[in-house]
Amino acid sequence: MPTALLGHVPATLRSLAERAARAVGVEVDRRPFGKRLAGLCDRLDIRAALDAGATKGQYAAFLRRHGFHGHIVSCEPIGDAYEDLVRTAATDLAWHPERLALGATPGHVEVDVANRTRSPSGPSHSRTAPGHERAAMSTVDDLFDSYGYPPERSLLKVDAHGHEWGVLDGAAHSLPRLAAVQVELPLTPPHAGQRLLTDVTERLGRAGLALWWLEPGSTDPVTGRMLRCEGVFARFDR
Known part of the structure; x- marks a missing residue:
């Protein structure tokens, strides 16, 4: 029984399910x-x-x-x-x-601000494309x-x-x-x-x-x- 469902099961059945899980070496963790x-x-x-x-x-x-x-x-x-x-x-x-x-690798990337995708950005890139930012990469x-x-x-x-x-x-x-x-x-x-x-x-x-x-x-x-x-x-x- 998936752990997330245990909170919706009556206490008696939940206890039985947890004991059954422990019997086969599985500890149910609801934290x-x-x-x-x-x-x-x-x-x-x-x-x-x-x-x-x-x-x-x-x-x-x-x-x-x-x-x-x-x-x-x-x-x-x-x-x-x-x-x-x-x-x-x-x-x-x-x-x-x-x-x-x-x-x-270290260097620079251009990041698409909306989608957070990247493309390489070397020293020759004097301007970034609209909607992009140039950032250092480590x-x-x-x-x-x-x-x-x-x-x-x-x-x-x-x-x-x-x-x-x-x-x-x-x-x-x-x-x-x-x-x-x-x-x-x-x-x-x-x-x-x-x-x-x-x-x-x-x-x-x-x-x-x-x-x-x-x-x-x-x-x-x-x-x-x-x-x-x-x-x-x-x-x-x-």
């Missing part, structure tokens, strides 16, 4: 996702979070609400969203906003080096609007050491060339990160089909 994630951070002694695709800081604020007290680096390339991010983080001395895109590896956070005690969250694979490319040295990764997992490709759930799961598995939790995301309003979800991957071999 909200934020509390589960905070518990995982405690278990793995995670002390820093790198937030790729921060927009206005919603994810970092979510971590704080659920008891995460470590350092957070939030990266957002779009100017208006970055200004909101800076205001939100202003009173939190352990929260560090960066106006950056994260990708496979890598996960470079940020870990510059801030000095050990990946072994860090969580990487990636929500890059179709560019998640490139962000992981830029984490070649960090990925085999990271304690946990949270990443958007599409079940159908909303962006051309975007890798799907199976590709990302396989890649993180090769880096020693096991799938720990799937949190439902958006669905097709007509068919009810799930289009994407959030996957949390964790390293339990330490």
Whole structure:
């Protein structure tokens, strides 16, 4: 029985279902996702979070609400969203906003503000196209080096609007050491060339990160089909 349905089942039947699940080695967990994630951070002694695709800081604020007290680096390339991010983080001395895109290599990108898609932007690009902004791009590896956070005690969250694979490319040295990764997992490709759930799961598995939790995301309003979800991957071999 799916966990989400247990709250609608009479208490007696719910108790029976939970005992049956435990009998086959499955523990039913009805805590909200934020509390589960905070518990995982405690278990793995995670002390820093790198937030790729921060927009206005919603994810970092979510971590704080659920008891995460470590350092957070939030990266957002779009100017208006970055200004909101800076205001939100202003009173939190352990929260560090960066106006950056994260990708496979350092450089610059042009970001379509409406769709948050990217295209390369070199020194020869003197002007950006209407509706686009030019932003600096760094890598996960470079940020870990510059801030000095050990990946072994860090969580990487990636929500890059179709560019998640490139962000992981830029984490070649960090990925085999990271304690946990949270990443958007599409079940159908909303962006051309975007890798799907199976590709990302396989890649993180090769880096020693096991799938720990799937949190439902958006669905097709007509068919009810799930289009994407959030996957949390964790390293339990330490």
